[in-house]
Amino acid sequence: MRQSKSLSRKSHLLGTKIRNLRKRNNLTMEDLSARCMRVDVELAPSVSYLSMIERGKRVPSKDMLEVIAAVFQKEIAWFLDDIPEEKSITPVKGSRGGISGMALEPSFLFTNEILQIAIPEMLSQTGVSGRQFAHLLIRAHQEHHQNHFPDLERAAEEVGQKRLPLSVEELLQIVKNLGLNITWFSKLSAKTHDAIGVNKNSIVTSYFDPPGNIYLNKLLEKRTKRLKYDLAVHIGHAVLHNTDGLKSVLAVANPPKNNNNIFDATPEAFKLSGDSSTVKAQDILHAWRDFESSFFAGALLCPKVPFRQLLDRQGYEIDIHEHVGVSASVAMRRMTAVSSYRHWHYFDAYAPGKLKAVYRGNGIPLPWGNMRQVEDPCQHWAVFRMINTPAIGSSAQISLLNVEDEPRIYCCESTNVQDLAGNPHVLCTGIDLNPAISAQGIDALQIAEDLKKACVKNGGSSTIPKAIKQELSSVSRILNINWVERGIASDARLICSRGAVCPREPSCYSANH
Structure with missing residues (x-):
């Protein structure tokens, strides 16, 4: 009883902070309750009790708060101080995925009528x-x-x-x-x-x-x-x-x-x-x-809520497809649609440069096109490394890539498969870690810049420094994606969208290489 009263005196912002953390990580109350059950099934709050906590109607016990804190990788004291930290915990609204577009000016040249005339001509000339x-x-x-x-x-x-x-x-x-x-x-x-x-x-x-x-x-x-x-x-x-x-x-x-x-x-x-x-x-x-x-078909074979719950229990392991009797490609594509985290990408790649399928809700630049082959594709992308050096099982990788002159940290998991005709190809699913890092009030660009410098200094890849590894490991546990943790355990690698913009020193495409 004394412990409960002690928490009550410090819990003015507790419910708001839990709600903002939950929303910032795109979790429903059902998701958070399920995550808590994975930490401690007896102390985990039910959905209804969690709702009352967020609305300030109930104060959790210290043990229950420890469970919630473990999910978000926070100290209990963070929930009990009097600092609202609104700027750092308010989710950004209205963000969209995919690559950035371009302004269509002057607008009179981009009317439906003009585009209907110009597009067929453009496709004819480019062979698309x-x-x-x-x-x-x-x-x-x-x-x-x-x-x-x-x-x-x-x-x-x-x-x-x-x-x-x-x-x-x-x-x-x-x-x-x-x-x-x-x-x-x-x-x-x-x-x-x-x-x-x-x-x-x-x-x-x-x-x-x-x-x-x-x-x-x-x-x-x-x-x-x-x-x-x-x-x-x-x-x-x-x-x-x-x-x-x-x-x-x-x-x-x-x-x-x-x-x-x-x-x-x-x-x-x-x-x-x-x-x-x-x-x-x-x-x-x-x-x-x-x-x-x-x-x-994907939604029928892997319905959103049950599949998301299964992914959450299994830590988003890509061998989840064996549990539900579907192909790896179906399961990996569905991850991008059902996950509470929105910043995913997915490739289905055949050698030497054929993209059969691609999705990039995080706007990651493509290493090559699905309409033509590229002369200087970066060989350090995980999908290329898997194609060139086939491995049994799957492989996780942390990558650093400049996007619009800013470094971003990506993690992906790749695996080799064969299609019905016996053709080998590589499936790769990954996430942009910058939004997840920023969601925890951490300077994602600074961490990415520091990790990039370490990779450049070591010729293109580097063991992840201890301090950065701790930050990424914490984010990995919040995301509940196991292969992010495995990627952190290996060297981080510099990658580029084209060889002409290779960030390595010396460049992979320099005269001496």
Whole structure:
């Protein structure tokens, strides 16, 4: 009782500070209560009790406050002083993801009419296909909204009832309930390839034939994770687009005979046979609906709340996909959509320079494009190191990269996988640590600058200094992402968006290298 009264006399700002810390770290009350339970299940506050604490209706015991403090890596005294620290604990509102845009001035040159005339001409001259342009538009839209599409999430939850995991049998029952039929095939004829518009060098895993037929490749019978994804995509097509007959074809590139690397011979193998630089409205529509169906599939297989809770329990380990029976790519992409932390990026990369998928809600500059190869890609990106030196399992890395003349600290986890055609590729998911560091009232730019100097001094990589390691380790525990801690244990590396701006001394691209 005496302890409770002692806390009461010092708790004027306690509830406000807990609420601001929670919001600054993008946690719901359910998230914070769950985090507290991981620290101590008996002392953790319930959601309702936490609500009363934040509103000043209740004062937690010293033991309960210690649990809350452990989640946010704070001393108890911080919660009990009389300093509001409003500037350092008030979240910034209205921030968006993706890369920075440019002002479209003079505005009369950027009217819809002028753009509709100029864009097809630009694409024709640069060799960019209408489909590639559509995917770039969609990616910009996705990054701007930081993978937040509540209507698609709701549609998937209505169909899947938030079940996690979903079995193949349950997915087949959903297909049946939608009135769709399934036909299995072994090999498609050249005529069918032409009809569905896919390059003959590709392996078609499945396609939709209106008004209600799903065709599945028998190869999927032994690849249940890919089978579940294909079924989920076609369910999404049926639910979102009313099986209106637009093509819904899923395929992977097939390596040419006598060639182990598909990109040595035919970098165009992933393109649809109808690709051209002519922009067609239907290309944009097809690409958008493909994106919607794919996002729906991820939300169906990994529903937001259950998957987020599982990620939280498992510390965002990327082998989480084994727990729910989905591919690593589905699980890693869903991390970027369901996490309470918004500053994620994700790459799906094939050697030597093909980006099959990319998401960068944190605006990280790309090391190479998904429309063309780059002459001088930085070889120190984790995704390149994994491609060039294949490793078993996964690998975490702390990286320093200049963005708009300011150093930023990134951490990522990469892993090697193979697609259905046997092509090796690397999946990489990562976060921008600067916002997480700043959210704790720490000067993120100064820490990044100090770490960058250490890396430059040591030829491009460096053991993380003890003081910085302590700060990053604390942030790692607040984020509850295990591979950040593993990245901190290894050397930090300087990376760049292009070799021409290499920050290393001497430069990797100097005359002597």
